[in-house]
Amino acid sequence: xxxxxxxxxxxxxxxxxxxxxxxxxxxxxxxxxxxxxxxxxxxxxxxxxxxxxxxxxxxxxxxxxxxxxxxxxxxxxxxxxxxxxxxxxxxxxxxxxxxxxxxxxxxxxx
Amino acid sequence: xxxxxxxxxxxxxxxxxxxxxxxxxxxxxxxxxxxxxxxxxxxxxxxxxxxxxxxxxxxxxxxxxxxxxxxxxxxxxxxxxxxxxxxxxxxxxxxxxxxxxxxxxxxxxxxxxxxxxxx
Numbered sequence: 001x002x003x004x005x006x007x008x009x010x011x012x013x014x015x016x017x018x019x020x021x022x023x024x025x026x027x028x029x030x031x032x033x034x035x036x037x038x039x040x041x042x043x044x045x046x047x048x049x050x051x052x053x054x055x056x057x058x059x060x061x062x063x064x065x066x067x068x069x070x071x072x073x074x075x076x077x078x079x080x081x082x083x084x085x086x087x088x089x090x091x092x093x094x095x096x097x098x099x100x101x102x103x104x105x106x107x108x109x110x
Numbered sequence: 111x112x113x114x115x116x117x118x119x120x121x122x123x124x125x126x127x128x129x130x131x132x133x134x135x136x137x138x139x140x141x142x143x144x145x146x147x148x149x150x151x152x153x154x155x156x157x158x159x160x161x162x163x164x165x166x167x168x169x170x171x172x173x174x175x176x177x178x179x180x181x182x183x184x185x186x187x188x189x190x191x192x193x194x195x196x197x198x199x200x201x202x203x204x205x206x207x208x209x210x211x212x213x214x215x216x217x218x219x220x221x222x223x224x225x226x227x228x229x
Contacts, residue, residue, distance in 0.1 A: 033217065033218055041147075041198055041223045086152070088218065090204070097155070097158055097160075097168075098155070098204065099155075102152035
């Protein structure tokens with residue numbers, strides 16, 4: 001079992017739909033990161049959070065430390081949101097080394 | 111700030127050749143990482159460093175070497191290229207920043223990636 005599990009692996013949505021991507025982890029963490037990888041490969045950081053909730057535009061990230069679970073929400077999805085979304089955790093016991101989930105491929109159709 | 115600069119963007123190697131992938135960050139981050147991403151797969155950690163002079167193996171270190179002589183630079187060396195090393199390589203860095211007493215985390219920053227093909 002991977003230390004970081006994401007679901008779903010693939011997600012197809014229609015433009016305008018509300019999207020949720022889930023991340024569960026099994027290790028103690030100091031922070032959780034949500035990353036976005038567009039076709040062509042570049043990876044950018046969307047959020048880093050260790051508690052509660054963060055919002056940036058149409059993106060919302062939440063984390064429940066007790067349940068070891070985080071969600072990434074996209075409101076009013078748009079085709080330009082199509083990308084791979086990656087959850088990563090900074091592990092407490094390994095000096096904040098990042099451990100990645102396998103990613104969720106999101107496709108938003110017009 | 112330039113962030114994380116990774117070179118080259120593309121490279122084709124013949125089996126047995128060697129090369130160095132360069133990675134430089136200008137954010138004074140302590141942590142630096144090298145990952146590889148095979149087609150359709152997630153990121154796998156090759157090596158990482160928690161500061162100058164310190165390196166550690168990740169999940170898939172075989173066939174690679176690294177060094178961290180300065181905070182800024184973290185080159186990845188392939189000594190004898192093999193077809194199994196065909197992949198996209200990413201360098202990344204994250205905080206805490208060198209010399210800061212507050213050890214809070216920072217976001218992870220990634221280079222643009224190197225697409226390596228070994229033939």
